[in-house]
Amino acid sequence: MKKVPYLHPFSKILGVTVLFFLLISTSIYAQDEASAEASPEQTEAAAETDGDPAAGKTLFNQNCAACHALDRKMTGPALANVEARLAEDEGLDREWLYSWIKNSPGMIASGDAYANKIYNEYNQAAMTAFPTLSNTDIDNILAYTAAPPKKPAVAATSEAAPGAAGGSGSGVSNNVILGALALVFALLVVMLVLVNRTLKRIAEANGVVFVEEEAVKRKPLWKAFVDNQFLVLVSVIVLLLGSAYFAYGWMMQVGIDQGYEPIQPIHYSHRIHAGENKIECKYCHSSARVSKHSGIPSLNVCMNCHKSIYQVSEETLAEGKQEYGVDYNQEIKKLYAAVGWDEENQRYTGNTKPVEWVRIHNLPDFVYFNHSQHVTVAGVQCQECHGPIEEMEIVSQHSPLTMGWCINCHRETNVKIEGNEYYEKIHDELSKKYGVEKLTAAQMGGLECGKCHY
Template identity: 65%
Template sequence: MKKVTHRSLTTRLSLTLLAFLLSFSTLTFGQEPAAADAAAQAAPAADLGGDPVAGKQLFNANCAACHKLYQKMTGPALFGVGDKYEKEWLYKWIRNSQELIKSGDAQAVAISNEYNGAVMNAFPALSDEDIDNIIAYTYTPKPVPTTPVATEQAGGGGGGVSSDIILAVLALVFLMLAIMLFLVNKTLKRIAVANGVEYEDKDRADRLPIWKAFAQNQFLVLVSAIFLLLASGYFAYGWMMQVGVDQGYAPVQPIHYSHRIHAGTNQIDCKYCHSSARKSKHSGIPSLNVCMNCHKNIAQVGDKTYQEGISEYQIDYNKEIQKLYDAVGWDRDNQRYTGETKPVKWVRIHNLPDFAYFNHSQHVTVAGVECQTCHGPVEEMEIMYQYSSLTMGWCINCHRETNVKLESNEYYAKIHESLSKEYDFPTLTAAQNGGLECGKCHY
């Protein structure tokens, strides 16, 4: 007879506890290598005797304009610089690099030649302790950006269930109710027939169909025809007025450019990039060399901005900057232009008809109109879109409501003075100054 072992309750609890401890130990030991790596990377900073926290402040105040930790900029990348050069040499180099170069030091001369003789600022005020702190900061391990996992956001009233699912369920319920009513009605008719009950209306055949009654009533026909004509004209006019109106148009550009970051977060003036708006009819698309004025030194965005782009907009800003480098032929590792460029085919957003004349300089420089008046809250737009309708009626309303800028403009001030004497105008609008004449915009 086969022997069967019956485990007691204590044995089963012990096995369960052992399994839990094993799984917990696996998770714990799985995290240890990462902690060990971080400790190993942070170890050199501790060996150098510096304070990386204080070093970060000194680095940002004195070094960040020309150096980055992990890639070349105006000067070399400084990650782990204490392993490349002796500490005493670094003291001399940081305090006065030009003096060290003139002395004929081989390392100093080599660095100067590699970076085309770029002059490094002297920092004689930095103490040995300050330099040690900066060197300690250069051992900060490079942060690895993590891609956030998209999760469903639970709605307040929906309990996390999609509204489409709720509508589908409601439609199914109504369909089932309609089928049930049909079946109940059919069953009741069968019962009535079986019991000899007459449920059909005998006078039904003598009734006039509703469509015939409507056709015989000439007044109703006339009123309905007039209503249909007016409604058709209204909707046809509304549809035709939208032809050529691209309000809300937001095309995808070959290189993503965030006005929200540049004009909003960084508060860059619109006219820095669109400089031709001051003196030209066109605002112009900035040439890529304007972008490189900043991005020659900004090859990556901050970690917070990177995570925001991935999670909220599904955009990798660092890849978009690399597209800019590919277009202008910039080798960011060697900090030089390769000469191999690629054209960028931007997609135009605002496009007035050829028969309409609009001059940016007249509005921006002379009238002092803000860019947001026509283009909307650009500083909040991640993807640029056409904010205003830009129709003729929209322009006319603006001319009727906008006062002419009389301050520091003797020409318009003189016109206002003569008009106020004749017509008693307290202010001078663009419309009163001839802004509604056809020839102002069409010629």
């Protein structure tokens, strides 16, 4: 019998090459990881100050951020590099800043020229005095306002790359490593093809003949199904019953918009406003206390806060982009455009634009529902009908708002009698009629057609 080598010589060469590339790529990757962990982060040195910028940021946010920003004019002027600008333009030193921050009204009353200039420029509204801030605290705030802005991480990475080759790191990028691994996998595929051919040659040399089995002819599945009349009958019955079930379910959902979650022209996060900031629902929807409708809040209500809040924190901004794909700062700018607010000069321009809000909760025209009767008289919380609104990023219709849903609530909910003079007389009469101490809304007429239908 003819002796055939198990592997082609070229296959052996490929195997050695694959092993070599695996060892090289692994060592390069490990060296690159080790150098990345060992090398310090390359950042530009901050300007020398005699304060702590980190502590100054906290103090700035607590005391100054309501009226000042670093890079733009708000209720007061921008404070970036304020000490250097005052020293260069006005010849004022840090001692003047100590006096101004601790007692600005006193500085104005004393006739200080620059103090009165600022006072007149900003509508003759004196800055709040901060006598509790020490000189050290002010030094920290000034250090924060003088700190240079951080460079983006991408720029720092690109600057550090050229110098990496001269240091202890390998200077090999991840793209090179991925390319080497891709080459290794390609060589493995070639190697497997060659091994397959070699094994076939060995089998043929030993007299092995590969015979393909003849396919067994079977009856097509559809023909077998048609020939079985009982199976056809059962299938037709199942299909008819299933179709009737789904058709009935679909028709029963007509007019029910539970889960409806439209996109609004200005993104408003109830999760941030009602949840994180604990703003009461009735602060914005004030008409729910006294009116049939809860009402759409006027944009002037929004501007009560957003005259000063023109951007969100970096953490909130990053969360909005990653989790919800929303830039909260851009949504605030949409609000400014709608009300005609000039950020730079802090005034209304009069160029307003109506916002076309999309209604979410919409009852049929023949249904009567009064918010004030439920909110003020009955003391029903907003969440009982609208769900956990304080957790919703985008508001959706939480409840089905069907007739059956309302009736079940009237049957199960006891009316709050204690301290509610509105129900005293009717409660005395109905409690004797039904012989109970607690009355449900249904027992007080909550199931009468005329109560909810015109």
